[in-house]
Amino acid sequence: MSAGGGTKAILAALGANAGIAVAKFVAFLFTGSSSMLAESVHSLADTSNQGLLLLGQRTSRRKATREHPFGFGRDRYFYAFVVALLLFTLGSVFAIYEGIHKIEHPEPLSSPLVAVLVLVVAIALEGYSFRTAIGESRALKGNATWWQFIRQAKAPELPVVLLEDAGALFGLVFALIGVGLSVLTGDPVWDGVGTLGIGVLLGVIAIILIVEMKSLLIGEGAAPDVLDTIVAQLAAGRVERVIHIRTQYLGPDELLIAAKIALTPGLTLAEVAQAIDDAELRVRSKVPSAKLIYLEPDLDRSSISR
Template identity: 35%
Template sequence: MSGTTAESNPDRKTRVTVLVALTANLVIAVAKAVGGLFAGSPALLSEAAHSVADSLNEVFLLAALRRSRRPADRRHPFGYGKERYFWSLLAAVGIFVMGGCFSFFQGFEALRNGTEEKLSGYVAGLIVLGVAFVAEGVSLLRALHQVRAQGGASGLRDPALRTVVAEDGTAVLGVTLAMVGMALHMVTGQVVWEAAASIAIGALLVFVAYVLGREARDQLIGEAADPELRGRIRALLEAQPEIDSVEALFTMMTGLESTLVAARIDLVPGLDSEEVEEVAVRIKRSVARMFPQAREIFLDVTDRRAQEAGQSPAATGERGGA
């Protein structure tokens, strides 16, 4: 199948992982918000903002999974694969604005105005955080299991899965910070501990947002394929008997499973124009067969004899699946 109905098995698993994270975050956000208002806890309210941000980000990631699968059309001849990176960038912005900034605000407000909590408030807050820790941990384990199933570090190439892992890992650490801050506030009576926990959560979210945003930016502006893949493509080209030298090789990821390949090659002397065309077609098909992710392949072919005779070099391009 093709078009919007075509979906790979890893995408189906990623969708389930995102839905698990979304369900957990929605339930936890409500519990944290109610518990934070009841307890008057800045750390717990910061964690509620964190969960709301994560929930919105999961919606962005679901949109990314759906929209990035649309087939190429006249306006977007290289397809919609980069939609994945765009929505991941929005998720990073959401973490920064809704999670990080609100956590900083809660922390500084607690330091400025102080807050009073009753024992029942502490108990309610710690119970909510304990439930949140378990739920976030389950979601994180689900995401990590999928990462391992998809080849470990290579599974994190998917920005949707990478974002879920980062969010869940940050959530587990954030809940831990909030619990420590609330416990120290209860023991010492000093709100500075909860305020510090809230500010620390904010700093953690800003850092994660920066890392995720930087990776999405690199992929949006045209990141090259990994060096190992580039090396293998170059080796295949150099092994062709008709190629005298590979002058330049350019690659760009146009989606999670698609890469554009463009090479400038010099052919051995003595090939006529018809042979040059046949060689170019054969080489491009060899690259497409060996590297299925090379969806678009373009060769800038130069015949030295034609060049010496003052003729222009032939530039050829072909879709990788042809």
């Protein structure tokens, strides 16, 4: 994914969540529904999150400095990690607290029809945002499952938006069920149950994102198929084999490769330099994200000992 990858999905989610947050809060003022209040905070958190993702994309494009010689590509991982923390604190913890409070001290709803109308409109808007994120993700997902895509993606924005939108849709359904059961049964405790369900759902999604973003922030290496491609491209021409190799993503679009390679014995200094240049060109032709490649030439001592 390019540096601006996922921007369309982020902007769609930003616009949808900002409008939905206002509508939900107005509905809460009319109805007093804790589900609507929880959903209002959830949408407000999501709106802030999309802003942070856009900020991460912008700051990650800064040029490398002496203090940060490998650039700022991991800014995108950092801000995605902050998004996960906000989703947990502003979304999950608040909704769980509010749900428990309403279950212990239920209050009757006023004007529930307003809440139902707002929730139905919100489901339609979130569905549009979710469909946009799915459309942008398909080209990158390939043959992988959606779960594999979320686990393996090196660019954080689309997995974050996908999970946020999925959580928002299910949360809206929980809120609709809570409000609906409160009206049908006359027991407002169901509104609190719906709020509690929203909190648990957001907590699960936030924890998944925290785990995945932490892994990216610490530093992940190339996927097995990408690593196999790199080794195959290195071990050609005058490179007899790859003795050992290390890879790490410095950002979604920047892969660092460091390897010790065994060269054909008897090469001149100029031939060694050319062999290294050729190996780098082969790798970059197959793995465009391999922006930084450091190769240490050596002899294949295993063949010499024989």
